[in-house]
Amino acid sequence: MQPFDVHTGLVVPLDRANVDTDQIIPKQFLKRVERTGFGQFLFYDWRYLPDGTPNPDFILNQAAYRGATILLTRENFGSGSSREHAPWALADYGFRAVLAPSFADIFYNNAVKNGLLPVVLPKSAIEALFDRAAEGPFEATIDLAAQTVALSDGTTYAFDIHPEHQRRLLRGEDDIAVTERYLASIEAYEAAHPLPPLVK
Amino acid sequence: MSRGTIVDKIWDAHHVVRGDGGLDLIYIDLHLVHEVTSPQAFEGLRLAGRRVRRPDRTMATIDHNVPTDDPFVIDDPIAKKQIDVLRENCRDFGVPLFDLDSDRRGIVHIIGPELGLTQPGMTIVCGDSHTSTHGAFGALAFGIGTSEVEHVLATQTLWQAPPKTMKVNIVGTRHPAVTAKDIILGLIARFGVSFGRGYIFEYAGNVVREMTMEERMTVCNMSIEAGARAGLIAPDETTFRYLEARPFAPKGAAWEAAKARWAALTSDPDATYDAEVTFDVSDLKPVVTWGTHPGMAATVDGVVPHPDDYVDATERESVRRALEYMALAPGTKISAIEVDYVFIGSCTNGRLEDLRAAARVVERIGGHVHPRVKRALVVPGSKTVKRQAEAEGLDRIFKNAGFEWREPGCSMCLGMNPDIAPPGARVASTSNRNFEGRQGPRARTHLVSPAMAAFAALTGRFADFEESRAVLAAAGGGRGAAV
DSSP states (O other): OOOOSEEEEEEEEEOOSSOBHHHHSOGGGTTOSSSSOOGGGTTHHHHBOTTSSBOTTSGGGSGGGTTOOEEEEOSSBTBSOOOTHHHHHHHHHTOOEEEESOBOHHHHHHHHTTTOEEEEOOHHHHHHHHHHHHTOOEEEEEETTTTEEEETTSOEEEOOOOHHHHHHHHHTOOHHHHHHTTHHHHHHHHHHSOOOOOOO | OOBSSHHHHHHHTTEEEEEETTEEEEEOSEEEEETTTSHHHHHHHHHHTOOOSOGGGEEEEOOTTOOSSOTTOOOOHHHHHHHHHHHHHHHHHTOOEEOTTOTTOBOHHHHHHHTTOOOTTOEEEESSGGGGGGGGGTOEEEEOOHHHHHHHHHHSEEEEOOOEEEEEEEESOOOTTOOHHHHHHHHHHHHOTTTTTTEEEEEESHHHHTSOHHHHHHHHHGGGGGTOSEEEOOOOHHHHHHHTTOTTSOOHHHHHHHHHHHHTOSOOTTOBOSEEEEEEOTTOOOEEEOSSSTTSEEETTSBOOOGGGOOSHHHHHHHHHHHHHHTOOTTOBGGGOBOSEEEEOHHHHOSHHHHHHHHHHHHHHOSOOOTTOSEEEEOOSBHHHHHHHHHTTHHHHHHHTTOEEOOSSSGGGTTSSSOOOOTTOEEEEOSSOOOTTTTSTTOEEEEOOHHHHHHHHHHSBOOOHHHHHHHHHHTGGGTOOOO
8 A cells, every 4th residue: 555644736626515436436337356447437427428528517627637636525525335446546546635524434444445545624624625726726735644734825724533544544554464463363352252154 | 432232242242452553453253245346355365365264254146247137148248257256266265155046146235134144243244335234133234345355354354443323213103104215215314314424323213123124124224325334223033033044044052042142132221322313203204315315305295395495505506416417396296206217126125025015016006017117127136035026926916017027136226237227217216326327327316115116117206195105005114014
């Protein structure tokens, strides 16, 4: 997993609430057996017109937002299906972080496991960032260790993150490798709670 | 802080490591696997030279990509490859697979319970958000992403933050025409699509206690549509009666021992929850969604709202967009909405009682699928459901009325297989998500109960409550005695 420490990038505003994972990556693109290559299908039904040409009204297609790496959006981002293809698509497209007042639980976990930083900011901060976006494209710097989002004019917003998620993101650590250090605990649990084979 | 609830008890019984950095490592009793969210997980194992720790606690099936006319003829090469890759992975890693030729195969959340794999007190995960279904048995069951699937395959454990609990009381006197689907849609419409975020629900109250297991599964299934990863119901005699003699349920002395253990799985009288809500269903009527998330719903005697009814600007804009997508004018009577596709099935409503309720409505109204309705699909949730329904003659009722009687699979719930609604189609669907494009690009989904879907198939529109209450009530509120 790619570690996340400090990232500066262009912020693209997606002014919608309850963006579900069916919108982030529609189901017709879930049949691949690889983790890569999903960025081309990100927000497919919004990004492309029925004839397959880019929808000029969709914000990601606007020239000013080319190369954006930080997505600014509204509450309950990533709701619905558990598909990890959603953070894979966002990360493959080039996003490193998503700023929102809240995230759906499963999406949040999936994002953290892929080095895509979900930043929960107060509603007032999100509102202020949308106001800032209305004035034109801007960059932000996210410092995970300091837990801050800073703008070039000095405005800074603090955010909370579970210390364990923070630690693993900063180190880019593989969860399974961490857990394998607890193998003795797993074996002790299994010895104390013998589970007969279930699926015979 | 939650204490003494059934969730706390299950959590405490599954600790491998407590609170390392604030996350607990919990043991997983049952891991369900399907073709869509597992290939990258198995690939990860292979690359790292890891094995599956408990193949005997892992069960795989094929459901999302399966064609429901002939499951063995898969024209889409990418869908076929995903299925072949699952077969290869199950073979290489020793994971039991209910393959397409198995007479026990079906939608993963239908077959787990009906085979007795799903049992009270278990921790159950699957790379699928509707894993919450299994909570109906008093199991702690939730959906996970593919990285977590890989983690469970390798270690049989997961790192999780200790859950917050919310007690969801469902109380009152239920009208006979009101189904479990109406109750869960009504709950989400009342409290919103994210009120469960960060919580695990415990459903309680007289209405829940009176529900059959299949009704409880419908309710728990849609917990995720309220934002809750899991929703569960303490097991009781209804649970035990359902489980007894199921193929993988304990037998003989082991059954008696298990039952005694499960009977203790209730929240203490003085249990404390992190939150609590109460939903009185006494005035509830059948529910139809009008928008693009499950909380955008109204009762059948209602109308499509106006964006200006909403104070919050973001919500107003969401409703405006939803109505534009759904091609609905504010003020339209719900019962005046005309549909041209009907889908009865899915992990929400693809069980025997659901098919009985729909068949009963078909019999009661009589006649044929309305000429406006281009396709009406009935898709049993599993081979077992299909066999039982055919033994009761439900297939003949549907076929005689012009419905298509299909093979089991996820079908038109999410259109990863050939069952897709075309652009602009308006679908009465018993599934769980009415998101944009869910049933096919630009298709318009109205979530309803099986009884309402059957009504829409025969009349070409949704039921007016006054004219239809007797018909819908005759469907037994989906409570499913044989037709």
